[in-house]
Amino acid sequence: MRIGILGGTFDPIHLGHIRPALDIKQQLQLDEVWLMPNHIPPHKQSTNVDSQHRLAMVEQICQQHKDLKLCDIEIKRQTPSYTVVTLQQLQQAYPQHQFYFIMGMDSFINLPQWHLWQQLFELCHIVLCQRPGWQLDNNHPMQKVLQQKTRRYSAQFNISNGNLSVGSIIPVDTILQDISSTEVREKLLNHEDVSSLIAPCTKTYIQQHQLYLT
Numbered sequence: 493m494r495i496g497i498l499g500g501t502f503d504p505i506h507l508g509h510i511r512p513a514l515d516i517k518q519q520l521q522l523d524e525v526w527l528m529p530n531h532i533p534p535h536k537q538s539t540n541v542d543s544q545h546r547l548a549m550v551e552q553i554c555q556q557h558k559d560l561k562l563c564d565i566e567i568k569r570q571t572p573s574y575t576v577v578t579l580q581q582l583q584q585a586y587p588q589h590q591f592y593f594i595m596g597m598d599s600f601i602n603l604p605q606w607h608l609w610q611q612l613f614e615l616c617h618i619v620l621c622q623r624p625g626w627q628l629d630n631n632h633p634m635q636k637v638l639q640q641k642t643r644r645y646s647a648q649f650n651i652s653n654g655n656l657s658v659g660s661i662i663p664v665d666t667i668l669q670d671i672s673s674t675e676v677r678e679k680l681l682n683h684e685d686v687s688s689l690i691a692p693c694t695k696t697y698i699q700q701h702q703l704y705l706t
């Protein structure tokens with residue numbers, strides 16, 4: 493199967509994660525999209541709520557959308573959630589699947605700081621999603637990587653791509669979502685309404701567990 497994976501800290505999960513994930517599944521005709529909360533985010537100092545809460549909020553979203561599945565491989569691992577390590581484990585566990593790792597432009601710009609980042613292209617395709625406020629400058633080092641590896645998706649993608657199951661960057665045009673977990677947390681702290689930023693079940697979960705109030 494062709495599997496999209498959206499990895500994230502999801503602190504908390506918001507509509508800027510969910511809407512592009514659903515849209516990408518359709519555009520790329522993926523069989524499934526897995527939402528994969530990390531346990532120890534490699535590049536964040538800490539998380540604001542613990543992994544079990546972040547996992548539970550993602551799990552609820554997956555229960556509501558049949559196209560989204562929870563992948564808890566990183567939550568179960570007690571080491572930093574390096575994506576290369578995760579994809580190696582997933583390839584071993586599911587040799588029959590082709591993985592499409594989804595990321596926003598903010599992540600792509602910082603990709604050279606990721607652990608063994610070049611190996612990602614031996615393990616998956618990267619699906620690149622635009623994000624408001626993040627643009628790749630013409631002279632940015634990742635511009636060359638983008639030019640070398642970009643393959644536009646079409647119905648003939650696999651054939652025109654020489655049937656390569658890894659190694660391409662696939663840019664997608666999704667409706668821009670100007671939402672971040674940071675904004676959601678700030679609004680919650682200030683007792684502002686977040687209904688347009690997160691799913692109702694996430695809002696209820698946060699209220700029930702009194703999260704993000706300090």
Ligand SMILES: Nc1ncnc2c1ncn2[C@@H]1O[C@H](COP(=O)(O)OP(=O)(O)OP(=O)(O)O)[C@@H](O)[C@H]1O
Pocket residue numbers: 499500501502503508509512594595596597598599621622623624669670671672673674675
């Ligand atoms: N609004 C968005 N549009 C497109 N991609 C997004 C958006 N929000 C998050 N992403 C992508 O989802 C992945 C996980 O993001 P993450 O869970 O860190 O959310 P975040 O909103 O960036 O969090 P924070 O504000 O706490 O840094 C990353 O690849 C990121 O680029």
Ligand SMILES: O=C(O)c1ccc[n+]([C@@H]2O[C@H](COP(=O)([O-])O)[C@@H](O)[C@H]2O)c1
Pocket residue numbers: 498499500501502528530533534535536573574575576599605606607
């Ligand atoms: O492998 C790495 O070095 C690495 C560095 C930063 C982020 N990631 C992964 O990228 C995804 C988005 O990360 P974040 O910090 O934006 O939530 C998430 O799955 C992280 O585990 C991975």
